[in-house]
Amino acid sequence: KKSSLSEVKIVLFGAPGVGKSALTVRFLTKRYIGEYDHHGDQPPYKYELMVDSEPVLFELLDTCAKTAGELPSTKTLDWADGFLLVYSITDRESFSYIKRLHAHISQWRREAGPAATAPMVLVGNKGDMIHLRQVGYEEGEILARDMECLSFREVSASEQVTEVAEAFNDLCREVNNHRRK
Ligand code: GDP
Ligand code: MG
Numbered sequence: 001k002k003s004s005l006s007e008v009k010i011v012l013f014g015a016p017g018v019g020k021s022a023l024t025v026r027f028l029t030k031r032y033i034g035e036y037d038h039h040g041d042q043p044p045y046k047y048e049l050m051v052d053s054e055p056v057l058f059e060l061l062d063t064c065a066k067t068a069g070e071l072p073s074t075k076t077l078d079w080a081d082g083f084l085l086v087y088s089i090t091d092r093e094s095f096s097y098i099k100r101l102h103a104h105i106s107q108w109r110r111e112a113g114p115a116a117t118a119p120m121v122l123v124g125n126k127g128d129m130i131h132l133r134q135v136g137y138e139e140g141e142i143l144a145r146d147m148e149c150l151s152f153r154e155v156s157a158s159e160q161v162t163e164v165a166e167a168f169n170d171l172c173r174e175v176n177n178h179r180r181k
Pocket of ligand 2: 020021022036037038062063064
């Protein structure tokens with residue numbers, strides 16, 4: 001059976017240093033290299049991967065805020081089919097950033113109208129560093145529910161492959177569900 005290729009554009013948002021690049025590289029190449037470029041925005045990565053036995057052409061935009069206060073542009077918000085919101089469980093400030101980001105996204109939705117309804121998932125990264133935990137699992141769960149995120153996971157870009165992929169796959173499924181509506 002040959003099915004048509006679905007295209008899913010995903011943007012990763014989160015405070016500097018939470019592991020957006022590490023998650024992107026892990027998902028696309030299955031590898032973890034430890035140090036990642038952070039010199040401004042790169043064009044989106046394009047990779048074809050299988051999700052639920054169907055091919056998906058992913059375009060991933062790994063954003064790179066220069067300051068912890070910077071919020072995404074309307075252009076970036078308009079571009080994406082889905083948002084992957086990332087904080088680090090070892091960084092309380094990165095969790096607060098998600099709340100500001102959500103307020104910003106909600107504002108954009110009100111202004112842009114019904115077209116602006118890209119689904120979101122929430123990811124708490126650095127799940128391997130539990131000895132440095134600053135944000136509880138339940139806090140992540142509650143925030144995800146408050147923001148109407150369809151999935152929440154704690155993951156580790158440095159130690160996990162499948163779980164990281166599942167966070168992206170969750171979002172891909174939501175984008176496809178959303179399109180069918
Ligand atoms: P970005 O600024 O959000 O793109 O963050 P990076 O992907 O550049 O990661 C920032 C730092 O955190 C790097 O030194 C990574 O090696 C490290 N890092 C990323 N993910 C993990 C993780 O899951 N566990 C641990 N222990 N370190 C991580
Ligand atoms: Mg980065």
